[in-house]
Amino acid sequence: MLFVDQVRIFVKAGRGGNGVCSFRREKYVPQGGPDGGDGGNGGSIVMVASRRLTTLLDLRYQQLYEATAGEPGGGSNCHGRTADDVTITVPIGTIVSDEATGEILADLTADGQSQIIARGGRGGRGNQHFATSTNRVPTRFDQGTPGEERWLSLELKLLADVGLVGFPNAGKSTLIASITAAHPKIADYPFTTLTPNLGVVAWKDDHSFVVADIPGLIAGAHEGKGLGLQFLRHIERTTFLLHLIDISEWTTEDPVASLAILRKELAAYDERLPSKPFAVVGTKLDIKGNEQHLRRLQTSCKRRKMPFFAISAATREGLDALITYVGQQVESLRAPCATIS
Ligand SMILES: Nc1nc2c(ncn2[C@@H]2O[C@H](COP(=O)(O)OP(=O)(O)OP(=O)(O)O)[C@@H](O)[C@H]2O)c(=O)[nH]1
Numbered sequence: 001m002l003f004v005d006q007v008r009i010f011v012k013a014g015r016g017g018n019g020v021c022s023f024r025r026e027k028y029v030p031q032g033g034p035d036g037g038d039g040g041n042g043g044s045i046v047m048v049a050s051r052r053l054t055t056l057l058d059l060r061y062q063q064l065y066e067a068t069a070g071e072p073g074g075g076s077n078c079h080g081r082t083a084d085d086v087t088i089t090v091p092i093g094t095i096v097s098d099e100a101t102g103e104i105l106a107d108l109t110a111d112g113q114s115q116i117i118a119r120g121g122r123g124g125r126g127n128q129h130f131a132t133s134t135n136r137v138p139t140r141f142d143q144g145t146p147g148e149e150r151w152l153s154l155e156l157k158l159l160a161d162v163g164l165v166g167f168p169n170a171g172k173s174t175l176i177a178s179i180t181a182a183h184p185k186i187a188d189y190p191f192t193t194l195t196p197n198l199g200v201v202a203w204k205d206d207h208s209f210v211v212a213d214i215p216g217l218i219a220g221a222h223e224g225k226g227l228g229l230q231f232l233r234h235i236e237r238t239t240f241l242l243h244l245i246d247i248s249e250w251t252t253e254d255p256v257a258s259l260a261i262l263r264k265e266l267a268a269y270d271e272r273l274p275s276k277p278f279a280v281v282g283t284k285l286d287i288k289g290n291e292q293h294l295r296r297l298q299t300s301c302k303r304r305k306m307p308f309f310a311i312s313a314a315t316r317e318g319l320d321a322l323i324t325y326v327g328q329q330v331e332s333l334r335a336p337c338a339t340i341s
């Protein structure tokens with residue numbers, strides 16, 4: 001399925017119904033008073049987050065959302081019908097902003113969370129409200145007010161605790177597949193992963209954290225090379241990063257240089273990203289002939305006081321230590337009330 005994480009849509013809430021001017025007319029009741037009813041309120045546009053959705057794909061196909069107008073009031077003090085709201089369902093992690101002003105209107109982070117993003121107009125008052133002791137035959141009534149309308153820009157940012165960042169083929173998807181129930185595509189060619197995957201790691205009793213596997217980064221990503229930096233938005237909200245570096249003989253890259261390139265690309269995307277807490281993970285430890293790569297990376301990390309782990313997702317070597325470390329880091333970084341179960 002196509003993964004869409006950015007769309008723009010137009011929303012138009014309904015207009016309020018007009019109030020009316022009417023007078024009571026009944027046999028044997030001369031000079032009946034004003035009885036013009038109020039107009040109903042226009043429908044609003046409401047956005048609601050649902051965990052059943054994982055992409056903004058549906059909204060790409062429907063760009064216009066319009067709620068109906070409230071009905072006008074009637075005679076005999078009849079109130080016009082209030083129009084129904086229109087609900088737009090989006091995945092959890094969707095941020096809605098006003099395209100013209102850039103103002104963030106909603107940041108939907110929980111299942112079922114909802115917010116009105118375009119308010120329907122108010123119904124106008126009928127002439128029944130305008131009778132006074134000196135004016136018993138008011139002809140004044142209010143028009144309904146217009147509903148809000150605007151272009152919105154929607155952006156999906158996955159909500160994960162830990163982001164896996166590495167070159168293509170570093171073993172990111174293999175890691176997420178071996179520590180969570182996620183089933184990403186794994187293959188020995190670059191850019192196997194084209195869209196982000198999420199997985200939940202249960203690590204201690206009922207403690208867990210969410211990991212995001214994103215497409216690989218390459219040198220020059222900030223100039224649009226490879227899949228570019230477009231998927232890095234999904235790690236903006238993570239609290240912890242893991243840099244996966246292939247230390248097997250399969251790679252011709254120098255692991256220390258690879259790490260430097262990764263860090264540089266992160267900084268080029270957003271200067272705040274490199275200040276996130278992180279650990280370096282050497283992958284594919286089971287493949288022979290990797291001692292030199294391993295030692296180089298290990299020494300370099302030690303010197304620069306970067307936490308370092310060596311793992312094999314194939315034999316599960318080093319995975320428990322890595323998971324426990326990351327779990328503890330996430331727990332200590334997380335706000336006390338924001339536990340994910
Ligand atoms: N022997 C061995 N092979 C591994 C290990 N981890 C990953 N691989 C292999 O390395 C190749 C790339 O793995 P992926 O998990 O698809 O790499 P990726 O980082 O997700 O790559 P992209 O999605 O292209 O960015 C696959 O052929 C995996 O089987 C490991 O621990 N041991």
Ligand SMILES: [Mg+2]
Pocket residue numbers: 172173174184185186192193213215
């Ligand atoms: Mg992958």
